[in-house]
Structure formats: C-alpha cells, structure tokens
Amino acid sequence: MPQRYSEDEIIARVFAPIAGVGALGLKDDAALLDPVKEPLVLTTDMVVAGVHFFADDPPALIAKKALRVNLSDLAAKGAEPIGFLLSLALPDDWTNSWLEAFAAGLAEDARAFRAPLIGGDTTATPGPLTISITALGRASRFVPRDGARAGDAIYVTGTIGDAALGLAVRRDQALAQRLSPEARDDLIRRYLLPKPRLDLAPWLRANAGAAMDISDGLAGDLAKLARASRTSAIVDLPSVPLSEAARAAIALDAALFETAITGGDDYEILFTAAPAAVPPAGAIRIGEIVAGDAPPLFLDARKKPVNFKKMSFSHF
C-alpha cells in the first residue's frame, strides 16, 4: 500500500482547494452562510457502492452522480443551489489517486451547477464506499409534490428508462452483446451520469403545479405524486419519450419496457401544469391528472390498461 494522506491532509489537500465561499477553507467545524432572504430548500441522498453504483466505476462519475441526485431534487422543487455538504466513508482500499479523481469530478460539477462544496466529513468504513450529500437551495416558490389538480397535464422533461436499462445492460452480458455499442454506451452513460434539470427550475417555480424528480421509476413516482395530491392520473404510454437506445433494447426484449417505466434512476422531472400552460422546451406531455383516488392508469396504444408487476424500485 503506497503512503496515503492523513485525515488532515485529505481535508487540506483534496477538499479545501475545491471548497467554496462559506466553507471557511474547511478549517472550521462548520460552514457559515450569509442570511438567505428566500425560503430554504434542503435535501439529502446517500449512495452506497454495490447498491447505487459499482465500486469500480470511475471515481469522478461516482462523485458527480452523488451530487447530481441531490441537485435533481432541488431542480424539481424549483430551487437554485446554494451549496452542499459531503460525508464520505472510505473503504479499506482507497488510494490518494482515487480520492483526487473523485474530488476533481466533484469540483467540475460544483462549478458547472454553481453549487459549491461548503462542508463535510471523512471517515473510514469496514464496508463499502458510502457517500452522503446534503444540498441546500433557495426558492421563491417551492414546487410541492401535492400540488396536482384534476385537469392538469402531466409532463416529463426527457427520455425515460435509459438509466434503468443501462443498469440492466451492465448486469446482463447477453443483452449487452445484442445491442449496438452506441446504444449500449448511451444507456450506460445515462446510468452513470444523470443530468439534474436545474435549467428548468425557474420555469417550474413559475408554472408547475406539482413536481418531483424521477428516481424510483416513472410509474411509482407518478403514483406518489397523484396520491400526495389526492388525485389520480391517466398516462398514455406511447407518449412516454424513449431514446433510440431504449427502443433498441426494448425491441430485443419487450419485458424491458416495464424496466424502463418502473426502474428509476432517470432524474428527469415529472411535473404537472395547467392544460393551457406552454411547457418548457424539451418537456413532453404524457398524460393527465384526473379526479379520484385510484392508482394511475397506464394505457397502451389501444387504450388498454397495462399492469406493472412492480411499480417502482425499493431498497427493502
């Protein structure tokens, strides 16, 4: 084992150089932020090697995904990022170069999304690499999950299922080999690196009734949104946008359509808006909120209801 940084060196050499205003150079016990005039939005997500990513994924991508799943929550709530705190439990076999690549990835995204690192904690673990990020944002209006009303249109902000299919491809060699290299790479890339839709936050806080990011699968997440809003929903499945790569995978195995709709890790935003609202560029209308308390109805091209075996991803 080559010489590794001490705990103090990890802070001073790896994370302090990428820390933002408020972090106090990571030399104090806490971060300090100026008073914020708008309501504060806070979210936290923990990711674990072997559960949310593969331990041997590129460290920069692991860092980016851990941050982006949090920024995705801020985006869905219509919030602008203020900064984030990172807790990192390092497994026995960490190396300086792994840590430096991780921090470089984090720094790139912190800059790109204007979400500076403002604090953190590093510890050892006898278990897998575990990353917990808490992101802080501000929003003049918080877009709730329970704001959908009967008659509202339902939208998603991009193609659905790519990440879940990317995971399927990584787990299933046979499937991977039947796909073109381009399709395979597209799907895997979406699994490795979600895109937080922060560009849509201003539109959402001005226009959306309800919103959430799709982390556990479109079907289950829409069910949660509808239930929170005491409404039901009808989704026109042929309207759900699928990438070419996703279509290619589903053409090979029709059962993968269910994976796409229920698998999760999309980090696109599911939102509702008044039927007359002009949606932002790229958003696709997939259905309508209706009165009632029934679970959402998913209709196929012949307007027949489709039942999914499992509505969404669950850890337990």
Next chain:
Amino acid sequence: MPQRYSEDEIIARVFAPIAGVGALGLKDDAALLDPVKEPLVLTTDMVVAGVHFFADDPPALIAKKALRVNLSDLAAKGAEPIGFLLSLALPDDWTNSWLEAFAAGLAEDARAFRAPLIGGDTTATPGPLTISITALGRASRFVPRDGARAGDAIYVTGTIGDAALGLAVRRDQALAQRLSPEARDDLIRRYLLPKPRLDLAPWLRANAGAAMDISDGLAGDLAKLARASRTSAIVDLPSVPLSEAARAAIALDAALFETAITGGDDYEILFTAAPAAVPPAGAIRIGEIVAGDAPPLFLDARKKPVNFKKMSFSHF
C-alpha cells in the same frame, strides 16, 4: 426473518411521526424552511458501526450520539439549532423494532435540543450501519476556530477523557474488571452518550474568541485551534478536569492519562476568552494562549513539558 417495513413504510410509520415543521411530513423530496435572518451554520458528521460505535449498542443511544456529535459542533460555534437531516444506510439484519427504538431515541433528543428532523434518506447497505446527519443552525455571531489571541485564557466545559477511557474499558476486559462498577459505567456512559453543550452557545457567541468541540482529543484539537489562530498555547495539565472515574482508571494505569488527553469523543467545548472574562458556570481554565507558532506546550505538576506519542485520533 419477520416481515419488515417497506421503504415507504419506514418513512410513513417510523420517521414521519417524529418529523418537525419544514419536513412537510417527509412526503416531499426536500425540506422547506422559512427564510432565516441570521447567518446559517451547517455541519455534517457521519458515524459507522465498528468505527464510531458498536453495532450492538442500544439503537436509541446510537441515534442520539449521531445527532449529538452534530449538535455539539453547532454549540461550539455559538449556534442555535434549526433542524437536521438524516441519511441512514441499514445493514442486512435490521429489524422493525431496532428501527423504532432508533427513531424513538432520535425523537427524544430532537425534542430535548429543539432540533427537529426535517428530512432524510434511507437506503440498504451490504456493509455496516452508517448514519450521516447534517445539522443546520443560526448564529448572530459565529465563534471561529481561528479567533484566539495571545493572552487569552483557555477553557474546557467539563471533564476530559471519560469517553476515550470508556472506549478503552469496553475494549479491555482486564481493565474493566479492575475498576469499580460505578466508575466503569460512568466512563462507558460518556462514550455512548455525549452531551452537546448547547446551553453554552449564547455565552460563547457573546464572549468566546475561538471555540471548537473536542472530538479528536484535547491535545490535538487545541493544536488545531492554536495553529488556525497563528498562536501557540501552554496547558497546565493538572488543571485539566478529570472525573472521579477517569482518575480511578488512571490510578490503575498511568498510561491512560495520555488516552484521556488525546483520545477524543469528549464533545466538551474548548474555547478561549479574554483573561478578564468571567467564564460560564462549569467551565475550567486549563491554560493560556501565547504568541508563536510552536505546538502547544503541556506542562505537568512540576512545570515540565509532557510529550504525547500521538496528539489525536485519526481515521487514516
């Protein structure tokens, strides 16, 4: 394995009932807080079974310690808690009753310290129980680590070394058996359940020059405070307050004095104040900040410097 809660049930049945204002009943993707007029103070700490606590410690105490180490940071900075977010990675063998006891302990402390649960995330892990908490507070003045000036008096807010000795007692059966049951229990209790000094936050923000909580050992933490402040320090070791239980342990093995001074997990506050300042009740003066950049000097009863083998706890 008895039937266990689903992920949705964990949120709805275990954590939602103990959540505070801003948590939105844990039914949304993020917490929402009113604008805060004072500067915000944020801190995060992650604790891992087998590293920071024993996996079979009582779940209520694991929860309380995880929260208290964060509240201790707020206290040291002179901050009043606003709330906290919890990320929880549950190992394969979790049970509903374990989780309920964990949540009950958390709820007790959230109430006692007026630090409501405002958000969180629960995931599975193939590794040990891992808990990350981010605490948010407000402080009209942030007490920095780098505010010590030559001539300032150095104080600690309570007895030092109990928790480190409690850990030593848990690891060393022979030592445990030579101590009285009372002394043994006192030390172990301090290891299991630190006391965040939030009662002193108002005094600290009004009067302290520099402050930090003692998590990695008095010797090393004072060295950090002095270095950050570009000063040195002289500590009169006989002035460092020791509990009766700690004295009993050190009487059995003089080497345990070093454990007490460098072992950490105290969560008392180390602070400096002008020499004329009247310290708060319970604070004990242990030395003086002096000019220079030498490491702090620790003097024994005969005013001879004592060198410690290792100044503080480090994970790496």
